[in-house]
Amino acid sequence: MSQEKEQDPSQTPKPIRRLEESLINRIAAGEIIHRPASALKELIENSLDARSTSIRITVKDGGMKLLQIQDNGCGIRKDDLPILAERFTTSKLSTFDDLSRITTYGFRGEALASMSHVAHLSVITKTKQETIAWKAAYIDGILVDPRTRQRSDVKACAGNDGTTIIIEDLFYNTPTRLQALRNTSEEYSRILDVITKYAIHNPKVSFSCKKSTSASPDIATPASMTVPQAIRLLYGHSIATQLLQDNVSSETQKEDEDEEAVDDDLPTNAGTWSTELHFTNPNYQAKKMVFLLFINHRLVESQRMKRSLEAVYHAILPKGSFPFVYVSLEVDPRCVDVNVHPTKREVHFLNEEEITERIADAMQQKLAVQGQSRTFEYQTLLTSNVAGPSILRKRSRKEEEDGNGERQSGSEGAGMSSETAQEQKKTYSYHKVRTSQKDRTLDSMFPVRNPTQVQDEPAPGKGKGKAPAEGAPTTTKSREVKESECLLTSVKSLRQNVIKGKHRQLTEILQKHTFVGIVDTHKCLSLIQYSTNLYLVNHSSLAEELFYQLGLRQFGDFRRLKLEPAPPLKNLLEIAVEAEDSTKDSNLSKAQIVEKIANVLLTHREMLAEYFSLDISESGHIQSLPLLLRDYIPSLDFLPMLLMRLGPQVDWTSEMECFDTFLRELAYFYSLGAMFSQSSESEMSKEEGLHDKADRWQIQHALFPAMRHYLLPPKSLLDQDVVQVASLHDLYKVFERC
Template identity: 70%
Template structure:
């Protein structure tokens, strides 16, 4: 049969040889599915280069920018011209080398594929080079980024190792680009890849951050251990329930020689079927929603549905229905028994005796779990996102009329008696103790339950100093009256669209909780944790994250009509920025000197001082002094120690090229400046001065009496706060159920 079939009786189509550019793009689509798959290839290259530190920087989910920097062996200058050509590799030279391959990469297609669907640049330096070399690639060829002509690598400054930058991924394949998910989901996939490789390589330091972000999303130290890395990257509920098993093919019966020494029945050194495995998995006490299975075979991250099902089956008789475990498995097999060349992205591998090895590993895990099943601890936590406020799990929105008439509300609590057509009066429903709710804001707070070191301080100061007022306020919680903040009139389309955002992102249930909450107390000022109560439930919240969102929304609300916070005497702008630049460690990696950076930021702010004064009440005089700042919330003063950092960040962190993005990023930076941060006085070894303690008390007072009341009145809480900043700590009815069993 011919390779080109006739269509509807027409003439057969001729067979043509595809163009080289089309072939390369098709091949690139097989290797690079999304930013996370490109990052996986780059991480493996860094590990092959012997890197001990890997730093990943991402913008827009990796589609605008994906950069990986390592301190590995680097690339020779003479190899750079063919670096991005297809099938160029240092990992093998003959087909027989595949049977002994121990490196991550071997096909030589990853960088070539990236150069065909993105803008690829490389900066690399070996330990023997006197300088680093920069090369830019398009369609596999080393070219000049401006002219597009063939060129040689350019000398530049750089450290030992390699930095690979991918920009505008899939810019020439719009179909693939449109098929990708949101930038947040793509970034989550990138974090997942980095997390898995960090778990498997605890001796290597990993950092992953968004471009422009001050702090990384993921950071691991070097020279750690696998359990410690799992504890750092995954939830504590996983880390505290971890079990470990190590086994190998030589864990089999042995015989003794004449001298009583154990002798292996097989020669393991030359046995191509030898293997060893290390597993870290959760005990029966952990109950996850979805199985987390990390599988590394010969240090390569792979997938195996058969092995996953086999290990999940161990837990079927142990965990309740719907619960799932966490399993990390590292399997090392003799390379002669592994076929790595079965998938374009090396996502799957085949190896000898797969069923037997899987069975041995499953038996070892089951034996370890059996020893733990004698002492089980049962604990649970109701997730905040599990339903509507005041609705018990398992109940629908509609209630039977007879149930309502019994005098229970949606939370099972007693209500006012419902009017009935019967002439016989109904007695009021009793409210049980576990449904009683504390509603008075004058009830005792967490701070008032601890003894005061100096009781005289509470009443003795008639001068009205801050310390006495703060200490007294910690004993009796007063209801702070937050003044109403009217929304300013603004007809700019960009601001109107930005103001629609908080209402669009608002999570109704969380907003209701914050609107009607009762402040209980600050649990940990350093970690920014506080307790609040709503109805019969207690929530642990990160007041830092909540406050940052509050101040952003207050900034939007008052755009163009801010009250002023005057600075007397007004400090010089240049001096403040110099202080911040000197303290910024990341400046060392910049190609500009500190004085050049200061000049650029100062010139930028001075050129826009009219706009800053008109829209944000940030007044900078012609002589370069900062006269006033925007006041977002009456009775709240931000920590002015952070003013130098705030002014410095306005340079690189604000998008000055677009009106909407400019207003949005500026207000985000302003909110970050206003956010109450961890107190510097909270040092591990109690060397805090009296002044530091006074500052700490003042910060506690502002959080309790200004920030939380303002949240109650103004904050439209977005759903993103539910990810890690608001957690239900306790429920009164559930606690009663636990105590009833005792």
Template identity: 60%
Template sequence: MAANHESTASNLNGPKPIRRLEEAVINRIAAGEIIHRPSSALKELLENSLDAKATSIKVSVEDGGMKLLQIQDNGCGIWKADLPILAERFTTSKITSFQDLERLTTYGFRGEALASVSYVSQLSVVTKTKSDTCAWKAAYIDGKLASKDGSPTEPKACAGNDGTIITVENLFYNTPTRLSALRGSSEEYSRILDVVTKYAVHNPHVSFTCKKSGSASPDITTPSGSSVKQAIGQLYGQTIAKELLETRISSAGDGVIRVDEEEPWSAEVFFTSPNYQAKKMVFLLFITHRLVESSRIKKALETIYTGILPKGAFPFVYLSLQIDSRSVDVNVHPTKREVHFLDEEQITQKIGDAVHAILIGQNQSKTFEYQTLLTGGTAPTASQSKKGKKRARPDEEDELSEASSSVPLAAPPAAKKPAPNHKVRTSQQDRTLDSMFPVYTPSQRPSIGDANLGQTQKTVVVKVPEIVVSECNLASVMRLRQEVEDVKHEELTEILQKHVFVGIVDLGRCLSLVQHSKKLYLMNHGALAEEFFYQLGLIQFGDYHRIKLDPSPPLRTLVELAVDVEDTSASKLSKANIVNMIVDTITARREMLAEYFSLEIDADGNVSSLPLLLKGYTPNLDKLPLFLMRLGPQVDWYSEQKCFQTFLRELAYFYVPEPLISGSTDADRADETAMRWQIQHVLFPAMTRYMLPPKTLVDRDVVQVAHLPELYRVFERC
């Protein structure tokens, strides 16, 4: 039978036989997933030393770690009896069962670090426990006790201090492709320094030393028993340390509600003030003491600084997040570079809000240096300033007040004021239309508590919600995304990105005024919003947040409400039949709707959740019956690309901010006020950042109504 199998396999038209890989090949493949370069090997070994309760860790490196990488610690050491299986795969002292992963408090747990290193290098260990009378030395190749020539060997007694010395020589000597792919020794050494630096910041109670082998002075040295702030100042510079702000946040009051008790978490954040600026962001993230990466958390913190720091300037942030071990899954990446944990979005949001609040307070009290002389000018003497002192015109008093407070003896020469026809609004905090009309009809007259509505508006600071592009490999979605980019109108994009919101002219007709440079534009914000929400649907396809409906309304009832007010006289079907067809169409596709669009309909036919396209923006739920009714006839359910496109168009239409009924009750006016607020403070800022407007909007929905220089000429003639 075996001969027949081989002969069949040799046939070019037949399948190749399946063979079991050799153990050495399996182990070397596994090692390649964990040990990418010297710095990744060092990270694993550093974590072993920290798990051993070391208070002193010394690292020696030669040729960027490729020739020699040695880590010495004063931890608890290793028993001699454990040395024979020390470098075998899945040998560990950290866990005994899979359930132990739910209460893990150590760095290592799988028993693969030393094994992986031994498969791609020549590994030796010298170790001594406090109860041993001498140290023991052992060498490993391919996970087994062996000398450098490959012959079996046993641990040997030798002199040594308490703790462990692990020496890694000739890294990747047996995988030349991996070795040739590495960068130069100087770059690999800089990566090693980066790893040591980050762990030294997070473990200020441990003394770290890192140097090149044979060098007299170390490149990194930290004392034990220092604080995080002291460690940051020593390792990243006092310039950063002087500008560090600090906050601590916990799960208390985070608003996350669970069926069971709330899982506790806490975070410690050190971040630079608005006075510090760097060319790139330095972000240290430790989750349950593990050095990890998170593009979502980094982007959220980076976004906070976008409106505070100048363009091209970045902060320094160190974040240590402690989460209950039952809420964290650390076993999701071979190198433990990533972890997953519950309520990641809510926790990130609360940390970001706390950092943002402190930065806003700092930014408002930020001091600036003023240049008191124009180029080529001379400073007046004290006597000259007294003789020439005169009362400033009322319109100059505010301009001179700041300068006079910092230069008491001489006010600077007044800068040449711009011509009136060149003055433009430069701040989003300037007055808007709503604050310029304090006159109300009797039914709209404000109460005593609202007596200040006619005064200058209070500054509103709203953080633009972060939009994360979902990972989607569907060709239809990729084509739709590309279509949006292909029809982008450059001029309108610039107008949106650099506009100043003036006010809403007509909420019912969806008309708003914005200013860009010296031009005033009347925009149909409903048309812009419809296109914008369609683009948001494409950007977040398959990964939407949800709006929970509680209680969940019945789908059939909602569709009946919409069909009842529709004129169906042209249809041959009765209204009951139309309702049945729409409900059956949607229900038959509820799994697809839940997976791709987060539109969830439970087994009882109740609508339990809707897709949330923009955080901080709530669509008008009065339009929900109409939205569900239109899904039946308006969505092309039989073509994948057309289905996605037409569904997202209907979803965008549902999200357009427009009141269905302009009522005169207090509830109606409250709804309109909330809608106005969302349009100004959520919708337009989000469009400024994320929207790619098409040319079709320029043709019909954006109209220039005034040009300042031309308008000024008209009034001059008057």
């Protein structure tokens, strides 16, 4: 046995080998060239480094078949062509110290080399000193003959001053990358986006881009414009008419007497910096933020700066609307580290937070000085395409009041017989029950300053549709939630368990109750009336059981609550894990916990989409959530916590346990919307007040009517969630003694 174990190849460590040069270069090329747009970005930067004033781009099949860029720059010397496509060949650096003073776009010499490893690369170039042009073709960084693919020298040809670079059959030798980029229209739009951004930042350079099959260009800019003119030409008249402009620098900030002590925060070793800003005023709105950031003329991304500048507009624009912002920041090159990303998409520079804060303050002051404002409708969701509550339908008085005014439920109330007029010889006062919903509710008993406003205002946070006046009869009729047809034995068993576990008397109370009002928002307590009794109920606990039963009722046939834009799964998990204290005791790091939960959800994404309408894209974005009740929108603030709990709290090993635990977690997520913040009414801001009012509306007009129709409460709710606090008959006994 020991000999067999020693000879087992699975127990023998594999040897470490040196990778082949071609494989190394191809791996490196994949880091630089992600798609045609990233290749074009490198080529445009090379043309701008060559001091070009005209750049012409031709594209075929989204850049997959052909990507050609022609400029009128200084060109490339003939002697440099043999090593042009080799890695780390550059004219920008000679020593490491040069990296700290770099002012050009490219410096590593990997762009053309990477393209030669994943495409067929050809170059035609001519300097002003030479009388003819030179043509060279490259494969895997080696100068070859384009027809024979054998090593060759450069060849003379006719050409204009400047350089023309031709990339053909991009990713021909990496089929996986090629299959992932099959949408040529999307790739072409990305190419146009890159050209548009560089054209705005370089208004003195003429840009044009067209498809190889088209006679007219899709983008064409002249060579003598300003930045506002370029924005008008490329982004349209609507943005240009709403643009504001400002210039911020380290010097102007120090001279600004209105700044209190912010100027002393920037260390003296940060060097000088200046910023040119173009941003829209409050009269402009867009569904997506357009953010152009150039640092030392390099197009980069900075999520921190983007969020900070976007926050300037939070109090100005309505939710779901975003501005246009163009930032050109020039910093001392010694304070910038450009070598932090293979494609130079990101840079790091000193005192990033302080500079970002000053830019945001300058924008805020400019917007405040302008003094423009608009009136908007508030909505409770960040996403724009989620359907709100339907228009309230009026019910006839016959539907509202049946017999003694108590609503009868089809299945449970059919067997209940009411006392007829002949049997009841005399109705005493303590037998009279107020059940008409025309009577005032608890909220209407508190005085309001302007009752007409209360009657006319729309449902808080709901956009279109009006809420009934406080104290007016409730006219909301919850839409019918049909029971889905399901052949799964596990789901049938769970539905049967709900029916078996219902408490008959509590079911009758909830089916025939009259809503009185919300008593305590912090403790989730509400008052309902049934017959001559008054009950104090925990509406959050009732809601959790309701949503669990609604989930079982609609299993496999949920409506979808679409999220636009779709948030990334891992980002939401990071938020939840960071806020969860129990993760500190885990043996895994927070990043490992996030990765583990994300893998579990992505592994079961097809099952979640089919049975629960929880759609997760292959890239890990949450596209939709199950909508359990038409007029009830859950609070998306708790979405990170839901996703985090789905990992450890759901039993993924057993079918019935999996469905049961998943629906319990989903119901808990929905019930959290029935809870309120701990802040008092006096401390509540205007926006928080609107959210509080919207939640109250949902509880009264969506949650309790749904309980009346669909909730089969178990006996466990009687322990502490439903308590009788008053009886009319007992109260009359007390009054008779007085």
